Amino acid sequence: MAQKDNILIIGAGLCGSLLALRLAQRGYQITLVEKRPDLRKVTQDAGRSINLALSDRGLKGLRLAGVEEEAKKLCIPMNGRMIHDKEGNTFLSPYSGREGEYINSISRPGLNMLLLDAIDKMPNVTTYFNLGCEEVDLENASTSFKNYETGKTETYSGDILIGTDGAGSAVRRNMFEHKKFLFSFSQQWLTHGYKELEIPAGEDGGFKTYKNALHIWPRGEDMLIALPNLDGSFTVTLFLPYANSDYCFDNLITAEKVEEYFKKEFPDALELIPNLAEEYFNNPTGPLGTIKCSPWHCYGKSLLMGDAAHAIVPFYGQGMNASFEDVVVFDEVLEKFEGNWEQVFSEYEKARKIDTDAIADLAVDNFHEMKEHTASPLFQQKRKLEIAFETQLPKEYFSKYSLVTFNEAIPYSLAMKRGRAQDKAILNLLDDGKLKDDMSLEEKLQLVIKETNDILHDDAVVKNL
Amino acid sequence: MAQKDNILIIGAGLCGSLLALRLAQRGYQITLVEKRPDLRKVTQDAGRSINLALSDRGLKGLRLAGVEEEAKKLCIPMNGRMIHDKEGNTFLSPYSGREGEYINSISRPGLNMLLLDAIDKMPNVTTYFNLGCEEVDLENASTSFKNYETGKTETYSGDILIGTDGAGSAVRRNMFEHKKFLFSFSQQWLTHGYKELEIPAGEDGGFKTYKNALHIWPRGEDMLIALPNLDGSFTVTLFLPYANSDYCFDNLITAEKVEEYFKKEFPDALELIPNLAEEYFNNPTGPLGTIKCSPWHCYGKSLLMGDAAHAIVPFYGQGMNASFEDVVVFDEVLEKFEGNWEQVFSEYEKARKIDTDAIADLAVDNFHEMKEHTASPLFQQKRKLEIAFETQLPKEYFSKYSLVTFNEAIPYSLAMKRGRAQDKAILNLLDDGKLKDDMSLEEKLQLVIKETNDILHDDAVVKNL
Missing domain, CATH: 3.50.50.60 (FAD/NAD(P)-binding domain)
Structure with missing residues (x-):
C-alpha cells in the first residue's frame, strides 16, 4: 500500500x-x-x-x-435543569420524559x-x-x-x-x-457577555448542591448556571448584559455592587461562592x-x-x-x-x-428561551405537556430539545424544522384553548401531530412552489 | 444663533x-x-x-x-415587467393593478x-x-x-x-x-455575478424595444434584465452563476461561446446587442x-x-x-x-x-423569485389573482411588491411581515383548492385576508409567549 x-x-x-x-x-x-x-x-x-x-x-x-x-x-450525568427561584426554592425540570436520556458534565x-x-x-x-x-x-x-x-x-x-x-x-x-x-x-455578537465563577467542593469533598443537574437561575435578562465537576466543585457561569441594565458588566465595578446584585438575584448561590468578588474581578468577561x-x-x-x-x-x-x-x-x-x-x-x-x-x-x-420564556405561563404549560408526552408516550413524541440532544440519527437541520413546527403547534393549540382538559393524552398528541404536519406542509408549499 | x-x-x-x-x-x-x-x-x-x-x-x-x-x-416610468420567453414572445406583467403605481428608470x-x-x-x-x-x-x-x-x-x-x-x-x-x-x-455572496451590456438607441434615436417597462428574460438559474435610458438606449444586466453550470462566467470565455449562449437563451436580445462579445469581455463581472x-x-x-x-x-x-x-x-x-x-x-x-x-x-x-418562481404555475396563478385584487379592489389589497415599492408609509419590516404572510396564505389556499371558481373576487379576498391574519396570529403567539 x-x-x-x-x-x-x-x-x-x-x-x-x-x-x-x-x-x-x-x-x-x-x-x-x-x-x-x-x-x-x-x-x-x-x-x-x-x-x-x-x-x-x-x-x-x-x-x-x-x-x-x-x-x-x-x-457526571445531569438528568435535568435544576431551576432556582429568587427565594432559593428549587425544582428539577427533566431533560426528557424517557429514561436514559441525560447529558453529561465533563x-x-x-x-x-x-x-x-x-x-x-x-x-x-x-x-x-x-x-x-x-x-x-x-x-x-x-x-x-x-x-x-x-x-x-x-x-x-x-x-x-x-x-x-x-x-x-x-x-x-x-x-x-x-x-x-x-x-x-x-x-454576530449577543448583547450579553459571560463570566466564570466557582462553587468549591464541600469540606468533605462532597457537592454543596445537587450533583446530577445543570443548575440554572433564570432572571429575565440575566442568568446564572452551574455544572458539576468530579472534584465536588461546580463551575458557575454568569450571563449578563454588557450595558443598559440596572446590573450589567459596565456597572458591576465594585465588590459591594456585585454582592448586592447576587444577594438580590441569586441569594442561595451567593452562599455557595465564598470568594465571589475576588473571582468576579480576577476572571475575564467573555463575549x-x-x-x-x-x-x-x-x-x-x-x-x-x-x-x-x-x-x-x-x-x-x-x-x-x-x-x-x-x-x-x-x-x-x-x-x-x-x-x-x-x-x-x-x-x-x-x-x-x-x-x-x-x-x-x-x-x-x-x-432567549432560557432567559425569558421559562417565566412565561404558556411556555410552562407547553413543557408540562411535553414531559407528559415523553413520559407516557415515549416512542411517539420527541421534544425539540430531545431531537437535538438525544437523537443523533436526526440531523440538526431536521431537528430544528420539526422541533420549531412542534413548538409552534403546541403553543397555538394551547393559546386557542384547543387542548381541552377532558381529552386523553393520546388525543392531545394526535392533535399536536396533525397541527405540526399542517405547519410543515404550509411552509413547504411556499418554499417549493 | x-x-x-x-x-x-x-x-x-x-x-x-x-x-x-x-x-x-x-x-x-x-x-x-x-x-x-x-x-x-x-x-x-x-x-x-x-x-x-x-x-x-x-x-x-x-x-x-x-x-x-x-x-x-x-x-422614464416603467409600468411593469416585460417578460421575454425563449422564442422572443413578450407579455407585460404590471407592477400593480392600480393606476399611477410604477417605478422609474433613472x-x-x-x-x-x-x-x-x-x-x-x-x-x-x-x-x-x-x-x-x-x-x-x-x-x-x-x-x-x-x-x-x-x-x-x-x-x-x-x-x-x-x-x-x-x-x-x-x-x-x-x-x-x-x-x-x-x-x-x-x-453574504450569492453564487451569481453580474455583467452590464448595452442595447444602443435606434438609428433615429428611438428605443429598439418597448420603452416603459423593465425587461426581463427569466431562465431558471440565469436572468437578463434591461432598463431604458433617456438617450434611447437600454442598460442590460446579465445575472449568471460563477461556476457549476452549463453556461457560467467561468466557462463563457470565448466570443463563440457567449454568442452560442445568447442565441440559445436570449435570441431576441442578441439581435438588439450589436457588440455583444466586445462588451462582454470589456466590462467587468461584479459580485x-x-x-x-x-x-x-x-x-x-x-x-x-x-x-x-x-x-x-x-x-x-x-x-x-x-x-x-x-x-x-x-x-x-x-x-x-x-x-x-x-x-x-x-x-x-x-x-x-x-x-x-x-x-x-x-x-x-x-x-430566487425572479429566477425560478416566475416559471412556476402556482406562482403565476398567485400573480394573476393579485393583479385582479389590485385592479378590481384597489383599496383593499396590496401585494408584497406594492407594499414595499409604493407604500412608503409602511416600513420595510412591516411590508415584509404582511407581504410574506399574504404570499403564504394565497399559495396555500391555491394549493389546497380552497379558492373555488364559483367564488366572487370579494369572497376570495376575504378568505385571503382571514388566512393572512391567522398566519400572523400564529407567528405572534410563538414570538411573544
Whole structure:
C-alpha cells in the first residue's frame, strides 16, 4: 500500500485532537500544531470554560475513535435543569420524559488530555505545542508559525491542511483576507457577555448542591448556571448584559455592587461562592458570538472544521458535540471519496453546513428561551405537556430539545424544522384553548401531530412552489 | 444663533450627496469628501450600473431636499415587467393593478450630478474629490485621506463624521478592525455575478424595444434584465452563476461561446446587442452581496449610512431608495434629538436597522423569485389573482411588491411581515383548492385576508409567549 497523504492540522483543542486521532487511525501522516502549551504540563488558565455538556452526538464521535468508554469515566450525568427561584426554592425540570436520556458534565481539559494521550500512542502523529499560526498559504497547504519559546518562525506543510483552531481561527482569518474568492462571513455578537465563577467542593469533598443537574437561575435578562465537576466543585457561569441594565458588566465595578446584585438575584448561590468578588474581578468577561462562513475550503488544499468553521453560543450545550459530529460526518464523506480532496471537502461542506447553521440558530433561540420564556405561563404549560408526552408516550413524541440532544440519527437541520413546527403547534393549540382538559393524552398528541404536519406542509408549499 | 456643528461626510455618491444637501439645509457646516473624480468633469466608467429603479421611498427623500421635481425630469416610468420567453414572445406583467403605481428608470450619474449641482449652491458645503479614505479616527471624527492627484496625505475632521462610502466602505472597515467594541458583521455572496451590456438607441434615436417597462428574460438559474435610458438606449444586466453550470462566467470565455449562449437563451436580445462579445469581455463581472453590520455608530462621533451600513442585492430595485429613505429617517430623528449626537445615532439605528435588514432579506427572496418562481404555475396563478385584487379592489389589497415599492408609509419590516404572510396564505389556499371558481373576487379576498391574519396570529403567539 502506498503511503497515505500528509495532513497538517492546526489546533489541538477538542476538535483538532479528535480529528487527528481519527485520521491517524485511517493511516494518514499527521502533523498536529497547537498554539498553547501542552495542557498536560501546565496549570490551567482561570476563567476559561472548564466544563462542558457532552451528549449523544459528541459521544458518537468519541466512539468512532474508540475513546468513548474512557471519556465516560470523566462524565457526571445531569438528568435535568435544576431551576432556582429568587427565594432559593428549587425544582428539577427533566431533560426528557424517557429514561436514559441525560447529558453529561465533563472537564474540557480532562477530555482534551485524554485525546492527546490517545494521539501520543499513534506512531504517525507528530504534535507540536507553542506554535502560533501566522501566514497560511492556502493554495499550497503550508503555514508559518511563530514559536513562542524561541521567538522564531517555523514553517510546516502537508498535502492538505485543516484548520481546527477555534472561534478565533487564524486559518479562517487568512481565508477572509485572501480576497481571491468570494468568502461569505458573519460574526454576530449577543448583547450579553459571560463570566466564570466557582462553587468549591464541600469540606468533605462532597457537592454543596445537587450533583446530577445543570443548575440554572433564570432572571429575565440575566442568568446564572452551574455544572458539576468530579472534584465536588461546580463551575458557575454568569450571563449578563454588557450595558443598559440596572446590573450589567459596565456597572458591576465594585465588590459591594456585585454582592448586592447576587444577594438580590441569586441569594442561595451567593452562599455557595465564598470568594465571589475576588473571582468576579480576577476572571475575564467573555463575549458570546456566532460565526458562520462559506466556503469552508479552497483549492482542494485547505479546510476549516469545528468552531473555526462555525462557532456557536453555548445555550444548547452543543458546541463540542457539533464539532465532534463534524469528525463523524467528515469520516463518512472521506470513506466515500477518499483520494480526491477537492471532492471530499466540497461534499463535506454540502452535507454538513446546513446542520451547523441550524444548531447555531437553535443555540441563539435557546438563549432567549432560557432567559425569558421559562417565566412565561404558556411556555410552562407547553413543557408540562411535553414531559407528559415523553413520559407516557415515549416512542411517539420527541421534544425539540430531545431531537437535538438525544437523537443523533436526526440531523440538526431536521431537528430544528420539526422541533420549531412542534413548538409552534403546541403553543397555538394551547393559546386557542384547543387542548381541552377532558381529552386523553393520546388525543392531545394526535392533535399536536396533525397541527405540526399542517405547519410543515404550509411552509413547504411556499418554499417549493 | 450659535454656529451649528461641522460634519465630515465621507462619500459623495447618491446617499452622501443627498445627506450633505439636507444637512446643509438644516444649517450644518459640511465637509464632503469623495474618492472618485468629480463625475461632472470626467467620462464615465463603462460597466458600472448606469441606471437604477427610483420609486416612492426614494422620491420621498428627494422631496425632503427639494429636488424631486428636477429629478423627475430624468425619469422614464416603467409600468411593469416585460417578460421575454425563449422564442422572443413578450407579455407585460404590471407592477400593480392600480393606476399611477410604477417605478422609474433613472441614470445614476445623472441623478448624482443633479445632487452635486444642488450642493454647489449651498454656501456651507465644501466638497473635495480624489481623496481616498484611509485611517479613520473613530473616537475623534478625524480621517486621513490619500490625495490621488498629489499622492500626499490630507486630514479632515468634524464634530462628527458620517461614512456614506458605499458597499466597500473604508469607514466600516475601520470599525471592523477597531476591536475596541463588539462589531457584528455579515457579508453574504450569492453564487451569481453580474455583467452590464448595452442595447444602443435606434438609428433615429428611438428605443429598439418597448420603452416603459423593465425587461426581463427569466431562465431558471440565469436572468437578463434591461432598463431604458433617456438617450434611447437600454442598460442590460446579465445575472449568471460563477461556476457549476452549463453556461457560467467561468466557462463563457470565448466570443463563440457567449454568442452560442445568447442565441440559445436570449435570441431576441442578441439581435438588439450589436457588440455583444466586445462588451462582454470589456466590462467587468461584479459580485452580488448583502452586507449587514451593527452598531452603525460609535463614541457619539462616527456613523455609517446607506450602502456602507447595509448593502443589498439589486433584485427589489430598492438599494438607492433605501439609502434615500435613510436620510428621511435620520432627518426625523435629528429633528427630535438635535444637540445630542450619541442619542441621535442610537435612536436612528434603533428606528432604522429593522427595516434595512428586512429589505436586504426581501431582495434575496426576490432573486430566487425572479429566477425560478416566475416559471412556476402556482406562482403565476398567485400573480394573476393579485393583479385582479389590485385592479378590481384597489383599496383593499396590496401585494408584497406594492407594499414595499409604493407604500412608503409602511416600513420595510412591516411590508415584509404582511407581504410574506399574504404570499403564504394565497399559495396555500391555491394549493389546497380552497379558492373555488364559483367564488366572487370579494369572497376570495376575504378568505385571503382571514388566512393572512391567522398566519400572523400564529407567528405572534410563538414570538411573544
